[in-house]
Amino acid sequence: MKPRIMVMALLTAAGAMTLAPGGVELARALWLLVGTGLVVGSANTLNMWLERDVDCLMARTKSRALPQQRLAANTALVFGALLGAAALPVLALAGIIPAALGLLxxxxxxxxxxxxxxxxHWAVWVGSAPGAMPALMGWTAATGHIDLPGLAVFGTLFIWQVPHTHAIGIYRNREYSAAGLKTLPNTHGLAAARFQILALLVVQVAVSLTPALLGVAGTAYLVTAAVLGALVLVQGFAGDGSTKWARNVFMTSIVYLPILFGVMIASGQA
Structure with missing residues (x-):
């Protein structure tokens, strides 16, 4: 069930709860995390069920259980549906808003x-919303409402995903094209993809400063976000848009986000 996505979802949900003002009751926090896990498990299972034929065509996914027929397609469908059905009442115990966001x-x-x-290729933007949603679910479980500080945390995670995914699209361009997946590089070319990645990295750095400006995190986070952002921009603009450059952008983004979010949590609790 894509364990790395599951771990990221649970960590961002838990982190957002700790950042939110006022704290959250232990029982509510546990219901939120269990419900988030169920939603993510359902989404990933149903995604792999829908894409089982496409997954056969790509090296990074062809070893999954469905393409290898180690799991019956109907079993995966039922399992994914049951996880989704169980998720909503569990999330409702953490609050109506987290449950509604989980359903969305x-x-x-x-x-x-x-x-x-x-x-x-606009699918990247659509997919980034559910990718960042656990953080907003965690925030609203603690606060009971959606507000600008919560949206700043959500926005930081949301915008990070877009250049990150476009970079994958460049260095896996042939594989994605062969599988029939529409990515920015194979619909608009490498130059357009590089330009958009660079523009989005600038936006990413700007958005990453908003949690500090809105009082979610402190000075340590602001300095960290600025320094990390500068390093990301230097690396991005110094590159040539090649496959190697795209892979470096991708790898940097994997290091960047945990540090950024970790310092955000530590600074917010200080």
Whole structure:
């Protein structure tokens, strides 16, 4: 069930709860985390069920259980549906807003993002919303409402995903094209993809400063976000847009986000 995505979702949900003002009751926090895990598990399972034929065509996914027929497709479908059905009442115990956001994330990921990947490169933007949703679910479980500070945390995680995913699209361009997936590089070319990645890295750095400006995190986070952002921009603008450059952008983004979010949490609790 894509364990790395699951871990990221749970960590960002838990982190957002700790950042939110006022704290959260232990029982509510546990319901939120269990419900988040169920939603993510459902979304990933149903995504892999829908993409089982596409996954056969790509090296990084062809070893999954469904393409290898180690798991029956109907079993995966039922399992994913049951996880989704269980998630909503569990999330409701953490609050109506987290439950509504969880339902929205599930619908966007399975009903919009997954089929859209074979039709438009804009799927990246649609898929980034459910990817960042656990943080907003965690925030609203603690606060009971959606506000600008919570949206700043959500936005930081949301915008990070877009250049990150476009970079993958460059260095896996042939593989994605062969599988029929629409990415920015194979619909608009490498030059356009590089330009958009660079523009989005600038936006990413700017958005990453907003949690500090809105009082979610302190000075240590602001300095960290600025320094990390400068390093990301230097690396990005110094590159040539090649496959190697794209892979470096991708690898840097993997290091960047945990440090940024970790310092955000530590600074917010200080």
């Amino acid at each position: 994330a599930l619908i966007l990921y399975v009903g919009a993002y997954t089929p859209m990947k074979q039709r438009s």
